[in-house]
Amino acid sequence: MGEQTLSALAHVLDPVVDILVALAFPVASVVIVGACFLFMFGSAERAWTLIQNAGLGYVLIQVSLLILNVLKQVGNAV
Template identity: 85%
Template sequence: MRAQSMSIREFMAGDYKKEKKHKRYGSIARRVGTSIAIPMILAKPAFASTTLDAVPVTAKEWMGEQTLSALAHVLDPVVDILVALSFPVASVIIVGACFFFMLGNSERAWSTITNASLGYVLIQVSPLILNVLKQVGNAV
């Protein structure tokens, strides 16, 4: 093996590795690429559609559909976690409200139980509400 001399900048950039790789595989890749490309260029398309069948879609429309689809499902994991945690949290809050009854503060107890129950119901119904909003958005 022959010793090579190079500057620190060349060594840190790693260009000496890339040059050998391109030289070794360049001719093989070129031969394989042309052997695949020529039949593909000369072949007649099997399912070519006419211009009358094609529906023109602009990049703006395509991106709009892709973005809406991604945004519609972005919060699904968060909603699933909230639905799963709503029962244990509501249970702890209601048990805490029962201590207010024991301490003689029944107004605060009833208000806490009412708020915990309402929060639990709304969290359980939130996936249904989100689906309705998504379908209304798709209809528009």
Template identity: 60%
Template sequence: MFKKRIKPEVVPVNEYTDYSDRFEGDEKYATLKHVAIAAAVPSTVAIGTGLFMFNKFNDTYSSTVIPVAAPQQVMEPVVAQMPSTIPVSTIAQPTGIIAEKSLEILATALDPLVQILVAISFPIASVIMVGGCFFFMLGNSERAWNTIMNAGLGYVLIQMSPLFLQILRTIGDAI
């Protein structure tokens, strides 16, 4: 008598899963423009990668060759006379040649690793994007878009990493 029965209310699924509160008007639904842009991004990346690989194997562009200028040293003629006292320096004077050579060797050793990572980034990004498409089929479109966008951004940044490394190398040489 004093206890009021609480009757559960059944809410339709579309009231709490369509995320309509986030958008206004026609933004709630994907238009043909949105679908065309989403379909054009992977094909544009694939075409760009294909052209890059075509040019790379035709030797019109090669990112693996790095010209290195060796420091020029002028040798003084040797005098045959022995001085009475020979000055001896106890502290070695830094020339910078060893540091430059070790940095050059390290950069040259890591270049194949960077090239391998750049080469395998497209297949990995493709697999991740296809996996994101499965989220669409499972009804989780927000996670699908998030996965596809992260894979695309990661692919672009990996493809640009040799450029970033070259910029860092140039800045290091200037300093």
């Protein structure tokens, strides 16, 4: 029973991570388009901040899948 519990805990975040990865690109795209409108209205500093935050958030969400897979493999090796 201990092995089944560990297997369940290892995959408990999979649906959440899959949803985040699927939504990351559309959300980042909308934020970047909104930042482009801010450029047009003369708010360049805020626009750059939004673009940087959207890009960093997108990259971190995409990398989180890789980090979780590495942690699972390390846990299986131990």
